[in-house]
Structures are given as C-alpha cells and as structure tokens.
Amino acid sequence: MTIGGVVERREIEIFLTVGEELHFGRSAERLHVSVAMVSKTVQKLERSVGAALFERTSRRVAFTATGRRLFDDLKPAYQEVLDAFARAVASGRGVDGVLRVGFLGTATAQFVMRAAELLRTRHPGCEIRLHESRFADGTAPLHDDVIDVLLIDNFAVPVSTLAPGHSAGPMLFREAPMLAVSARHPLARRDAVEMTELARYEVLRPRAPSGQAEGTSAPGRAAGRPVPGQAARWAAPEGAERLFAPGQADSSFAPGRAPEGRGSGRSTEFGSIQEMWALVGGGHGVFPVPSHASVYDARPDVAFVPIKGAPAYEWRLIWLSAADNNRVRAFSEAACGYVAAHPDPLTATA
Structure with a gap:
C-alpha cells in the first residue's frame, strides 16, 4: 500500500521498527527481512525526506532531530490506521453490534422480533433495531443505508428482478x-x-x-x-x-x-x-x-x-452483497431456525 504516492506501508513499518530498536540487525530479525533491506529502505526514506533520519556508526544507531520528529509524529498516526482496520475486520467478521432490519406490516414485525430473540440467545452481544419500510420504498432503504437487511415478499420485490449486488436468503414461509x-x-x-x-x-x-x-x-x-x-x-x-x-x-x-x-x-x-x-x-x-x-x-x-x-x-431476507457480514448471516440463520421450530411463524406466540 502506497501512502500519499510516496511511502509504502512496509517502509513505514521498517522505519518505526528501527526507531524502536535503534539497531538494524534486531529490526531485520523482528521483521523477518534482511539487514540489507532495512538499510536500503532507510536510505530511500532519507532521500524522500531530504535529510538524514538516523546517525549510524559501527557501534550505535541514534535519531537525528528530523528522524525523532518524524517518528513521534508518525507512530501514533500509523497505530490509529492499524486500529481502524482492526475494528473494521472485527465488525465484519464478528456478530456483536447493531443490525438494522426492515419489515412491512405488523405480522412481519412480530416475526422479526421473534427471530431477533432467538438470535440474542445465540449471540447476546448482537442488537436488532427495527425499521418499518413503506410499500413503495422497495430496496431503497438498503441503498440509502437506513437498514442492513430487509424482510420482503416476492410480490413487492421479486427475487428474479433483483439488480446485481443484492443477496437473498432462503425462502422462509x-x-x-x-x-x-x-x-x-x-x-x-x-x-x-x-x-x-x-x-x-x-x-x-x-x-x-x-x-x-x-x-x-x-x-x-x-x-x-x-x-x-x-x-x-x-x-x-x-x-x-x-x-x-x-x-x-x-x-x-x-x-x-x-x-x-x-x-x-x-x-x-x-x-x-x-x-x-x-x-x-x-x-x-x-x-x-x-x-x-x-x-x-x-x-x-x-x-x-x-x-x-x-x-x-414467499417471504425472505434480502441485503446488499457488499454489506454481507456475520451479523446478517447469523440473523438469517436465526430466522430459518425460528421457522423450522414454528410451522406457522406469523401466528406462533413463542
């Protein structure tokens, strides 16, 4: 990954590691690269900056004033980037968090609530928020990021007419x-x-x-x-x-x-x-x-x-393929599980 069209992510990692270790050999060992690559990368960064970043002798490595300032500025910012990606991965792969579910009408709202209750018994950290859609809305609430998944019937939104980029769960009832x-x-x-x-x-x-x-x-x-x-x-x-x-x-x-x-x-x-x-x-x-x-x-x-x-x-859940994650799939599985246990899911009382 190139940052700002100048510096590669790997170059930043090498610079920060050398700054922490103040030793080219230990930095190379820690990053599983050669000492020659560490040295070459530092030299490249110094050419890009236009000033030396480290004072190097046969016995020690130390920051220059420019190198220390760059290290102090870059380390927390780079950690924030890594943390942001880690949070995104955890959100996408995990089930904990908020899932917004759209529905049409009173009976389908009750079905969504019962499926949500089953989901919470499996994943207590997942919160379901309901959103009543208008009949005329179609799939617009998905595209407008109002909801994450929509319970809909094949008359309002036939699966065969869904545009590319949509995913549909199995027929529920x-x-x-x-x-x-x-x-x-x-x-x-x-x-x-x-x-x-x-x-x-x-x-x-x-x-x-x-x-x-x-x-x-x-x-x-x-x-x-x-x-x-x-x-x-x-x-x-x-x-x-x-x-x-x-x-x-x-x-x-x-x-x-x-x-x-x-x-x-x-x-x-x-x-x-x-x-x-x-x-x-x-x-x-x-x-x-x-x-x-x-x-x-x-x-x-x-x-x-x-x-x-x-x-x-025929009722089923639909969502945007790009927004597919474990929460959506877990809710779809809970909805299927509720239907399997209740032959008439819209009139079941438990």
Missing part, C-alpha cells in the same frame, strides 16, 4: 394471497375470486418515491426499469402481473366510477400500508395482500376474499 376489497364491494360477498377476474377491477398501485419520475434510475430501482415495490403497478411473479393491471374500473358501487368491466383510465396510488387500507376501505380500489392481513389488519370497512389461481406470497 409462504402465504396464500387474498384480495382486500371494501366491505361494500360486490366481491365482499363472494367465497373466492378467480385471478382471471381481477383485470375487471381497479387495483391500487404503490406510489413512486417522492420526487422520482417513473422509469428513472434510483436506489431500489434497476437501470432502465422500475423495480417492483416502487413500480407503477403491483408486480406479481411468473407473468401474473398482467391480470392485476391497474387502470381498470372498480365496481359501480363507488360513486363516479365507470360500470363494472369498463376501463376508468386511471389508477389510485398509495405510499404506505395505512394509505392502502384507507383507500380500499373507502372503495377506491382493491389490492392483493398476504393471508395474514385478514387477521392482523382486520377492520370493519375491509373484506378479504381468497384469490384462486394466484401464486403464493
């Missing part, structure tokens, strides 16, 4: 999809709805991040196309997205809407989960949700209808 509709919606009286029917209704869509034009590149987006979770439509995997396309009319129960089956030409956006529930309850659209929502997000103005033929929600 699956949930059947349900359609959230207003309690006044005709579908609320149905036992189930076919996925192929949904193109007849207006499906709400996540709002792009503030100040962000659709289709532009930003954290959480792949270059040239929106990443699901920030996209202009709800994104279902395996080509199912076209069946949930927004811009279709909702049922005629909503004032000012086109008759059922005819396009309204617009789609209502939301930025947070609570906004989505308010819009659904108010009859401004429908939205597919995982089945746990019917328990954790039950409200009198919203009904939940099972969707037949739709792919399941």
Whole structure:
C-alpha cells in the first residue's frame, strides 16, 4: 500500500521498527527481512525526506532531530490506521453490534422480533433495531443505508428482478394471497375470486418515491426499469402481473366510477400500508395482500376474499452483497431456525 504516492506501508513499518530498536540487525530479525533491506529502505526514506533520519556508526544507531520528529509524529498516526482496520475486520467478521432490519406490516414485525430473540440467545452481544419500510420504498432503504437487511415478499420485490449486488436468503414461509376489497364491494360477498377476474377491477398501485419520475434510475430501482415495490403497478411473479393491471374500473358501487368491466383510465396510488387500507376501505380500489392481513389488519370497512389461481406470497431476507457480514448471516440463520421450530411463524406466540 502506497501512502500519499510516496511511502509504502512496509517502509513505514521498517522505519518505526528501527526507531524502536535503534539497531538494524534486531529490526531485520523482528521483521523477518534482511539487514540489507532495512538499510536500503532507510536510505530511500532519507532521500524522500531530504535529510538524514538516523546517525549510524559501527557501534550505535541514534535519531537525528528530523528522524525523532518524524517518528513521534508518525507512530501514533500509523497505530490509529492499524486500529481502524482492526475494528473494521472485527465488525465484519464478528456478530456483536447493531443490525438494522426492515419489515412491512405488523405480522412481519412480530416475526422479526421473534427471530431477533432467538438470535440474542445465540449471540447476546448482537442488537436488532427495527425499521418499518413503506410499500413503495422497495430496496431503497438498503441503498440509502437506513437498514442492513430487509424482510420482503416476492410480490413487492421479486427475487428474479433483483439488480446485481443484492443477496437473498432462503425462502422462509409462504402465504396464500387474498384480495382486500371494501366491505361494500360486490366481491365482499363472494367465497373466492378467480385471478382471471381481477383485470375487471381497479387495483391500487404503490406510489413512486417522492420526487422520482417513473422509469428513472434510483436506489431500489434497476437501470432502465422500475423495480417492483416502487413500480407503477403491483408486480406479481411468473407473468401474473398482467391480470392485476391497474387502470381498470372498480365496481359501480363507488360513486363516479365507470360500470363494472369498463376501463376508468386511471389508477389510485398509495405510499404506505395505512394509505392502502384507507383507500380500499373507502372503495377506491382493491389490492392483493398476504393471508395474514385478514387477521392482523382486520377492520370493519375491509373484506378479504381468497384469490384462486394466484401464486403464493414467499417471504425472505434480502441485503446488499457488499454489506454481507456475520451479523446478517447469523440473523438469517436465526430466522430459518425460528421457522423450522414454528410451522406457522406469523401466528406462533413463542
């Protein structure tokens, strides 16, 4: 490593060692190099400085005034550099420290807390801090260094669309999809709805991040196309997205809407989960949700209808590959361990 384009790290080590030993032979032995290399390195440094650093005789080695000043200035600074790297290595390789975990919704927050409790029994020095993400954020909180790892489903951020530089843990659990509709919606009286029917209704869509034009590149987006979770439509995997396309009319129960089956030409956006529930309850659209929502997000103005033929929600952890460390991996292992011990991890009480 060259410092300032002038001095190599090894040259600094040799200079500091000679300064401590004041003996070329002992310095060479300590550094496992030849005496000739020590002498050559000191001479090179003296040429760079433009002054002698040591007074050398056949009997003794002593600092010059310039050499002593350089040694006193350089030694603590060099030790700080070494300590900084040591702390970084300990942080990257160790598990102790803070891990920031993002989640969406109440049930997933409880799952993260239970996985965190299991992690703390294994690694008491690891602290988990929770961060509730907005549906429209996608992977942006990872890129913005708000969180270290994100629990997300394959509808909000399909693994197949993750841009290079992301890592994904194993699938943790699956949930059947349900359609959230207003309690006044005709579908609320149905036992189930076919996925192929949904193109007849207006499906709400996540709002792009503030100040962000659709289709532009930003954290959480792949270059040239929106990443699901920030996209202009709800994104279902395996080509199912076209069946949930927004811009279709909702049922005629909503004032000012086109008759059922005819396009309204617009789609209502939301930025947070609570906004989505308010819009659904108010009859401004429908939205597919995982089945746990019917328990954790039950409200009198919203009904939940099972969707037949739709792919399941699959939940997993994702993180930036560059931020991969033992804490992230330990939390992923704890999440997998909790799921293995609890077949229904979102409703388990312990």
